Amino acid sequence: MGDALDLVSCASTLIVLYYSALFAVSLWTTRRTAAPRPGREPFFALVVPAHDEELVIAETVRRARALDCDRYLVLVMNDGSADATSARAREAAGGDERVVVVDRDPALAGRGKGEVLNHASRLLGSWVARGDPRLRGAGPAEIVLCVVDADGWLEPHALRAVSPYFADPRVGAVQLPVRMWNRGHGFLTLMQDMEFIGFSLFVQAGRDPFGSVGLGGNGQFVRLRALRSLGADPWSSCLTEDLDLSLSLVEAGWRNRFCPRACVEQQALSRLRPLLRQRTRWTQGHYSCWRHLPELWRAPGVRLATRVDLSLYLLLVVFVLVLAAQFTVGVLEWCGAVEPTASYLGFIHDAHAFRVFTLAISLAPVLGFALTYQRFARNRLPLWALPGCLMLFAIYNYAWGVPASLRALGRIALRRDSWVKTPRSAVGAHALPAAPAGLAGGAT
Numbered sequence: 483m484g485d486a487l488d489l490v491s492c493a494s495t496l497i498v499l500y501y502s503a504l505f506a507v508s509l510w511t512t513r514r515t516a517a518p519r520p521g522r523e524p525f526f527a528l529v530v531p532a533h534d535e536e537l538v539i540a541e542t543v544r545r546a547r548a549l550d551c552d553r554y555l556v557l558v559m560n561d562g563s564a565d566a567t568s569a570r571a572r573e574a575a576g577g578d579e580r581v582v583v584v585d586r587d588p589a590l591a592g593r594g595k596g597e598v599l600n601h602a603s604r605l606l607g608s609w610v611a612r613g614d615p616r617l618r619g620a621g622p623a624e625i626v627l628c629v630v631d632a633d634g635w636l637e638p639h640a641l642r643a644v645s646p647y648f649a650d651p652r653v654g655a656v657q658l659p660v661r662m663w664n665r666g667h668g669f670l671t672l673m674q675d676m677e678f679i680g681f682s683l684f685v686q687a688g689r690d691p692f693g694s695v696g697l698g699g700n701g702q703f704v705r706l707r708a709l710r711s712l713g714a715d716p717w718s719s720c721l722t723e724d725l726d727l728s729l730s731l732v733e734a735g736w737r738n739r740f741c742p743r744a745c746v747e748q749q750a751l752s753r754l755r756p757l758l759r760q761r762t763r764w765t766q767g768h769y770s771c772w773r774h775l776p777e778l779w780r781a782p783g784v785r786l787a788t789r790v791d792l793s794l795y796l797l798l799v800v801f802v803l804v805l806a807a808q809f810t811v812g813v814l815e816w817c818g819a820v821e822p823t824a825s826y827l828g829f830i831h832d833a834h835a836f837r838v839f840t841l842a843i844s845l846a847p848v849l850g851f852a853l854t855y856q857r858f859a860r861n862r863l864p865l866w867a868l869p870g871c872l873m874l875f876a877i878y879n880y881a882w883g884v885p886a887s888l889r890a891l892g893r894i895a896l897r898r899d900s901w902v903k904t905p906r907s908a909v910g911a912h913a914l915p916a917a918p919a920g921l922a923g924g925a926t
Contacts, residue, residue, distance in 0.1 A: 494808040494843045497801050500794060501847040504688030508854070511687040512742045521649030525620035526554035526641050526703075527606055528628045531598040533561040533591065535632035536570050537908040538749065542632055543574035543581060551641035555616055556581045557605070559598045562591020567632075579616070594901040595699065596717035599629060603709055603716060610706075625706040629724075633749040633906055634700045635663060643744035644703050652693075654708035654736025655728070658701035659683055659858075662750035664907075666861070670757060671750035673878040675859070676871075680851030683858050686740045693737035694791045697728040701746030708736050721901060722767025729774040732788060733781040749906060756905050758889075761882050763902060766890035768799050770899075799890075802883035805844050809880050812841030848876045 528546055532539050539558070546556045558571045560583060568585055575581035586601060606625065609617055617625070626648055630636060637643075640658060647656045659682035665675035689695050697704070702724060709716040711734050712727075720726040728738055751757045775796065778789055815837045852872050856862050863871055893899070 490804060490807045490811060491840060491843065493804050497804060498843055498846045501685075501850055504685055505850045505854075506688075507691060508684050508687035511690050511740070512683055512857075518646040519649055520646045522624070523551075523553055523642075523645050524626040524648050524705075525617060525624050526551065526626050526628050527602075527706075528554060528556045528630050528636075529599060529602040530556065530558045530630050530632055530634075531561060531595050531602075532558055532563065532567050532571065532632045533598075533903055534563045534565050534567060535906060536563070536565040536567045537906045538633040539567050540570045540574040541909045542630065542634060543571050545635045546630065547575070547578055547581065548638060549636060549641055550638045553618065553620070554580065554641060557602050558583045559602050560585045561598050562586055562588035582616070592901075594719055594721075594723070596715075596719055596723035599717045599723070600715040603627065603706070604714065606706060607710070622706045622710060627704050627706055627709065629700065629702045629704075630746065631700040631748055635747040636701070637744045637746070640701075640744040640746065644741050647739050647741055648703075648705060650737070652737045653739050654705050654731045654734075655695075655697055655738045656703040656741050657682075657686060657695050657697050657738065658703075658741055659686070659745040660698060660700055661745050661747045661860075663747035664749055664752070667750075668752050669874075670754065670878075671752055673875060674750040674757075676851060676855045676875055677879070679858055680854045682740075682745075683742060684850050684854040687742055689791055689795070690740040692785070692788045692791045693739065694732060694788045694795070695728070695738040695740040696795060697724045697738065699724045700748050704731075705736075708734070711736075719899075720767050720770055721763050721899060722771060725768065725771050726774075729771060729778065729792065732784060732792065733774070733777050735781075735783050751904070752907065758882060758886060759902055760904050761886040762889040762893070765799050765883075765886045766893050766899070768796070769890060769894060772796055799883075799887055802879065803887055805847065806880035806884050808840070809844035809876060812837070812844050815840055845872065845876055848872060848879060851875065 530539070530542060530546070543556065543558065556575075558568075558575075558581065560568045560571065568583055571581075571583045575583065584602075584605065586598070590597070606617075606627065607622075610620075610622055610625070613619075626644075628636075628641075628644075636658075644656050644658070647653055660678040662671055662675040662678060665671050686695050704727070708731055712730050716727060716730070717723045718726045718730075731738060751760065775793060778784065778792055849872060852868065852875060856868075
């Protein structure tokens with residue numbers, strides 16, 4: 483028993499060292515004031531996959547029409563919706579020629595987000611080939627496809643913030659930070675806001691110098707030429723098609739970047755059961771992307787630091803399990819239910835000090851998320867509430883991480899890979915005014 487606990491503590495310490503390095507790099511990345519050198523502004527094609535999204539699609543279209551940019555088009559890909567998604571999107575478009583609603587054949591619908599995005603990519607390719615006037619003469623080298631979820635609200639200046647990154651011809655994709663626009667509507671929504679801001683401006687920002695940033699399902703920008711380099715259907719049927727695409731781009735020689743100068747907001751889930759289903763799907767997709775590891779290490783031209791970082795990132799789901807075990811051990815030691823033992827930390831002779839150290843290891847990565855949230859949250863947590871929120875955030879992360887992994891592994895064993903849509907709530911009175919430009923904390 484003692485050897486097993488010691489192994490968990492040792493592994494947790496190594497994980498903490500990795501996250502500490504990321505946190506240090508993220509501080510530098512998000513404090514840089516110089517933007518990438520500007521070039522010719524790309525033409526942005528905003529693709530909004532929408533399957534039964536009548537509750538949120540109208541607000542998303544309205545906000546897309548208000549973006550501060552002259553060169554963009556909005557493609558609402560109605561994926562065979564049984565509700566009024568198409569009608570709501572057309573009403574919100576108000577005759578704006580920049581908004582195109584594409585009604586996909588219901589017989590092809592419901593096969594996953596990747597299929598919808600591939601359809602949009604092929605459609606754009608056909609428009610380029612025939613010189614469609616809606617693209618304003620833009621060719622494959624100029625077009626950047628932006629994925630915005632049906633509940634996704636880009637900041638008004640988001641396209642201009644991302645544009646300079648594509649002046650570098652090596653950049654294949656750029657990811658924006660993600661916030662929750664309904665963060666103030668309960669415990670779960672606040673925890674998700676802390677989680678996404680922390681992940682974006684801590685983990686993603688820390689990985690930016692390596693060109694290994696992981697793309698998210700919302701707020702991802704991908705060069706059309708980079709997509710074409712992956713074949714006719716660049717998005718796979720993987721349950722995490724965004725992570726799968728990230729890895730494929732790196733293996734093809736492209737760099738993935740992170741832009742902290744704007745953000746995209748989305749709707750947090752307010753009920754536990756849908757949240758667990760969502761995280762199970764993400765975890766299962768993450769496990770399935772382990773198949774990229776051999777190709778990642780064989781691919782020519784990929785920097786060693788990029789290979790190592792992506793390999794560690796693919797182990798993230800395991801990291802959560804290890805840290806959850808460490809957190810449990812720390813709490814049990816603190817309560818006296820388990821005797822503290824550690825051969826690799828033999829220099830700590832005081833049992834009480836060791837209990838503190840054991841618990842602190844499991845909380846260190848979570849502390850990085852909390853500190854990042856305090857830097858960038860629009861409504862920072864009061865100082866007196868930070869210790870309690872830190873513990874609650876740790877419990878939140880580890881509580882869903884363990885069952886989500888077990889459920890995901892069970893689904894893999896049973897060869898179940900069905901795709902379940904994330905449910906939405908009506909925007910209604912919860913709609914917020916347009917988000918202020920830039921991020922709090924000086925990363926504008």
